[in-house]
Amino acid sequence: MRVRSSWEIQKSVIYALFLREVNVRFSAGKIGYIWIFLEPLLQIFIFVSVKILLFGKRSNFDYAVFITVGFIAYNLFRHIVNNSMSAFKSNKALFAYKQVKPIDTLIARLLVEIMITGVISFIFIGVGFYFNYDMHPENLGMVLLTIVWLIMFAFGFGLMVSVIGFFFTSFTKVVKLAMMPLMFISAIFYTLADLPPSASKLLSINPLVHFMELIHASYFYSITDEFVNYTYMLLWSTIPLYIGLRLYIRLSKAIVSQ
Amino acid sequence: MIRLEHVTKYFRTPYGKKYLLKNVSFIIPEGVNVGIFGRNGAGKSTLMRMLGRIEFPNQGKIISNNSFSWPLGLSGGFQGDMTGRANVKFVCRIYGKNRDEIDKALEFVKSFSELGDYFDMPIKTYSSGMKSRLSFGLSLAFDFDYLLIDETLSVGDKRFKKKSKDALLKKIESCSVLLVSHDMNTLRDICDVGIVLDNAKLYFYDNIKDAIKMYNNINS
Numbered sequence: 001m002r003v004r005s006s007w008e009i010q011k012s013v014i015y016a017l018f019l020r021e022v023n024v025r026f027s028a029g030k031i032g033y034i035w036i037f038l039e040p041l042l043q044i045f046i047f048v049s050v051k052i053l054l055f056g057k058r059s060n061f062d063y064a065v066f067i068t069v070g071f072i073a074y075n076l077f078r079h080i081v082n083n084s085m086s087a088f089k090s091n092k093a094l095f096a097y098k099q100v101k102p103i104d105t106l107i108a109r110l111l112v113e114i115m116i117t118g119v120i121s122f123i124f125i126g127v128g129f130y131f132n133y134d135m136h137p138e139n140l141g142m143v144l145l146t147i148v149w150l151i152m153f154a155f156g157f158g159l160m161v162s163v164i165g166f167f168f169t170s171f172t173k174v175v176k177l178a179m180m181p182l183m184f185i186s187a188i189f190y191t192l193a194d195l196p197p198s199a200s201k202l203l204s205i206n207p208l209v210h211f212m213e214l215i216h217a218s219y220f221y222s223i224t225d226e227f228v229n230y231t232y233m234l235l236w237s238t239i240p241l242y243i244g245l246r247l248y249i250r251l252s253k254a255i256v257s258q
Numbered sequence: 259m260i261r262l263e264h265v266t267k268y269f270r271t272p273y274g275k276k277y278l279l280k281n282v283s284f285i286i287p288e289g290v291n292v293g294i295f296g297r298n299g300a301g302k303s304t305l306m307r308m309l310g311r312i313e314f315p316n317q318g319k320i321i322s323n324n325s326f327s328w329p330l331g332l333s334g335g336f337q338g339d340m341t342g343r344a345n346v347k348f349v350c351r352i353y354g355k356n357r358d359e360i361d362k363a364l365e366f367v368k369s370f371s372e373l374g375d376y377f378d379m380p381i382k383t384y385s386s387g388m389k390s391r392l393s394f395g396l397s398l399a400f401d402f403d404y405l406l407i408d409e410t411l412s413v414g415d416k417r418f419k420k421k422s423k424d425a426l427l428k429k430i431e432s433c434s435v436l437l438v439s440h441d442m443n444t445l446r447d448i449c450d451v452g453i454v455l456d457n458a459k460l461y462f463y464d465n466i467k468d469a470i471k472m473y474n475n476i477n478s
Contacts, residue, residue: 002354004354008354009352009354012351012352012353012354013351013352015351016347016348016351016352019347019348019351020337020340020344020348023340023344024339024340090337091337093335093336093337093338094335094337094348095312096310096312096328096329096331096335097312097328097335097349097352098310098311098312098326098328099352099353100352253314256312256313257307257312257313257314
């Protein structure tokens with residue numbers, strides 16, 4: 001057999017896993033396709049309606065766009081973390097091939113999520129423009145940078161919890177429980193500036209809030225980024241990644257053999 | 259050639275460490291077909307998994323320049339929610355086959371495994387015989403230096419068993435095989451040398467017949 005470099009092998013493994021994930025997710029007879037669009041659509045619809053009913057239509061930025069951006073980013077984070085946590089278990093049989101390393105399953109799932117988010121964003125932006133919403137971000141570069149940063153945070157966090165969770169099933173349950181109220185405490189459909197100082201201080205503990213505020217502030221200059229703590233974001237996107245990688249290096253063989 | 263250097267392998271259990279191999283060093287020479295004997299739980303499958311590099315010694319090293327197949331075992335390395343076709347494609351892709359080679363492999367595996375419509379159904383609907391047919395057919399589509407076969411030949415109906423054995427006899431003209439089986443006739447026909455695993459020790463026999471004799475001694 002032809003000898004391939006490690007990089008070549010890993011590339012072909014990630015590609016094969018990527019196709020497998022896409023195949024499983026979108027195989028015929030599943031509502032996978034529909035749900036991918038329906039989920040953000042429902043989220044946006046519900047929260048826009050609530051906002052209009054409770055507070056009226058007045059706002060100095062387009063609220064529907066604000067919420068769409070928030071939910072797309074939030075779903076990206078949540079899906080990456082959730083899919084990471086189940087990646088090892090649902091690909092276990094494939095570790096019978098020595099080429100397939102556990103981290104490849106995380107990378108493949110990450111790429112699937114990025115692809116789905118990309119497609120959804122394009123469609124929502126297209127639909128938005130069609131209905132004359134101003135979908136144009138005021139600082140596109142910063143929005144994209146923050147999304148990349150968010151992906152790094154999600155991947156590192158997902159890696160850490162999936163390695164720990166593989167050996168302690170209860171840990172996975174705790175993380176899932178902690179993620180449940182995330183939708184309401186992540187500044188997706190409001191800004192910290194709207195809240196009383198005590199509440200915004202409390203919510204600032206949640207790292208996702210900072211990413212969300214930064215994305216919103218880069219999308220609309222009328223929103224302030226004064227609550228964004230860059231150092232805090234950096235810590236959350238590096239420390240879990242570091243711990244995750246360290247644990248992974250120690251434990252990857254055990255994950256393969258189990 | 260496969261070299262084992264001071265290999266120790268144990269499993270931690272609530273009743274202490276269970277040793278499968280204890281400080282074992284030995285060499286499997288180039289170009290011989292090896293039958294592996296041992297009672298249930300002696301560590302035959304674990305040895306296969308170590309050679310396939312999906313299980314790792316607690317101490318010591320296994321050194322070889324050769325390419326090994328994945329261990330063709332009863333549990334299979336198949337993801338239940340994928341179809342037979344998807345699984346074949348997956349394995350071809352991780353081995354870096356291009357599109358033409360994948361098509362050729364698909365055609366070959368489909369006809370060899372005789373799965374018919376089941377080829378496009380999820381693996382979880384397969385019987386264990388069907389799984390091992392797919393697994394064995396798939397391994398024939400690749401050129402390894404060593405095939406690691408763990409019991410796969412012992413399942414399946416009589417006709418298919420014969421077909422697999424013939425295919426294997428043809429295949430070992432160009433590669434070697436490490437074979438775990440409880441079928442002494444198959445072992446005698448295919449293998450040249452034998453390894454007996456017993457009490458965390460490993461005994462090597464130049465002649466497969468001696469290995470069979472020794473194995474029968476352990477069992478009696």
